[in-house]
Amino acid sequence: MIQAGSPLFEFSLENQYGESITSSDLSRGRVLVVFYPWAFSRVCGSELAELQQNYQYFVDRQVRLAAISVDHKFTLRNYAEHLGIEFDLLADFWPHGEAAQLAQAFDAQRGVATRLTLYIVDGIVREVFSSSMTKPREFDGYVRAVEASLQAE
Numbered sequence: 001m002i003q004a005g006s007p008l009f010e011f012s013l014e015n016q017y018g019e020s021i022t023s024s025d026l027s028r029g030r031v032l033v034v035f036y037p038w039a040f041s042r043v044c045g046s047e048l049a050e051l052q053q054n055y056q057y058f059v060d061r062q063v064r065l066a067a068i069s070v071d072h073k074f075t076l077r078n079y080a081e082h083l084g085i086e087f088d089l090l091a092d093f094w095p096h097g098e099a100a101q102l103a104q105a106f107d108a109q110r111g112v113a114t115r116l117t118l119y120i121v122d123g124i125v126r127e128v129f130s131s132s133m134t135k136p137r138e139f140d141g142y143v144r145a146v147e148a149s150l151q152a153e
Helices: 041-051 055-060 071-081 098-102 139-152
Strands: 012-015 020-021 028-036 063-069 088-091 115-121 124-132
Touching: 012 071, 028 041, 028 139, 041 055, 041 063, 041 071, 041 139, 055 063, 071 088, 115 139, 124 139
Parallel strands: 028 063, 063 088
Antiparallel strands: 012 020, 012 088, 028 115, 115 124
C-alpha cells in the first residue's frame, strides 16, 4: 500500500461530468482522495453521503474531496445526482482500476478498488487509512488527518 511521505502517483481520470482530473490537479493544497468499491452499494453510499453531509467542514478548511471507483463516468454522474454529491467522483474505468492499482488499492479478484483513503498536502501523501470492504471508514479518521495537517502549519 502507498505510504505516508510518498509523492502522489501520476494519473488522469474523468469526473462524473467528463472533465479530466489529473494528479497535478490534486497536488495543490490539501486533498482527500477516497477510493471506494462500487457506486450504488450500501456501504459506499453511506460513506459518500456522510462526506457530502460534512462537505462544508472540508470547504472551510480548504480541503478538496475526490472519490475514485472503477465505475464508468455515466454511472458516477447518476450516482452523484442521486446522493447530491458536490465533489468529484472519478472514474477509474479504463484502463480498469489503473489508479487504484498505482495506490495498491485494487482487489484483483473482485475487480474493484478497496476502501483506501489518502490525505495529500501539496502532492505528498500525509495520511493513509483504510477499512474492510464491508465496513465504512470512520468520519473521525478524516477529521484527524485534516486537523493534524492544520496544526502542523
